[in-house]
Amino acid sequence: MKILVKAPAKINLALDVLHKRDDGYHEVEMIMTTIDLADRLELTLLEQDQIHIISQNRYVPDDQRNLAYQAAKILKDRFQIKQGVSISIEKTIPVAAGLAGGSSDAAAALRGLNKLWNLGLSTDELAEIGSEIGSDVSFCVYGGTALAKGRGEQITELPAPPTCWVILAKPFIGVSTADVYRRLDVNKIDHPHIGAMMDALHHNDYLAVCRNVGNVLEDVTLNLHPEVAQIKDQMKRFGADAVLMSGSGPTVFGLVQHDSRMHRIYNGLRGFCDQVFAVRMLGDRNTLD
Ligand code: ATP
Secondary structure (H helix, E strand, C coil): CEEEEEEEEEEEEEEEEEEECCCCCEEEEEEEEEEEEEEEEEEEEECCCCEEEEECCCCCCCCCCCHHHHHHHHHHHHCCCCCEEEEEEECCCCCCCCCCHHHHHHHHHHHHHHHHCCCCCCHHHHHHHHHCCCCCHHHHHHCCEEEEECCCCEEEECCCCCCCEEEEEECCCCCCHHHHHHHCCCCCCCCCCHHHHHHHHHCCCHHHHHHCCEECCHHHHHHHCHHHHHHHHHHHHCCCCEEEECCCCCCEEEEECCHHHHHHHHHHHECCECEEEEEEECCCHHHCC
């Protein structure tokens, strides 16, 4: 028996860090939305009691370091599943790019294995389990658009953003999220207006969404990798309505509404960047699977 599951990437429309906690994590407030750029997982039941990861992408670990492996392991242990599973990951989301690719693969594995192993877990229960794997996994279990608080695991659903194009451009570098957080000086933060972004979403106000994008990790990554700033400048010059780095980077996204401008930015950035995509948002939860 096998099952196919989609694992969409996310972008952060806003990312704020409030303070560093005693447990070493940062207290965050993030507004995230899923986009139509997805990995595909094929989950196949195995008779042997093993978890196999298959991926053609050389940057994706094929052992217990893979977040999809960890998702399968948690479910297997917790529910004493004796069947094994082979997880084949067709990777489209750039790796170590600020797009939560690994977290989304883990979330997709949780959703898929819940069906394959007939566990009958609710989405809330899957999100709770996901939070043990990584901070972004809970959000990826729900998908759609949400405010994420705590270390990212406290999820409140938000309305889908207004219809627009998201152009993503990733330079030839990968960024370690842990390293970026380590370098962040929480006393020197220019905080984005999370409340204003939530209002913009509630009013379906595209221009207000564009005005209120903000990410406190941007300056850290920009200082480490000046090419990220160059991509931001290019996107602005080509006419994006809003330009921001997603997560800890290095992927930069731009928002536009008109097809013609989307094509201009997309074509302008190709050749200059490692990977460029133009996609729609999947702002509603029910677009998963
Ligand atoms: P986030 O936005 O959640 O911080 P990211 O997009 O920056 O994540 P990922 O693509 O999830 O980063 O990868 C970060 C690291 O996680 C990779 O360098 C890789 O070694 C490891 N990893 C584990 N599982 C996966 C997976 N299924 N796909 C990609 N990377 C994975």
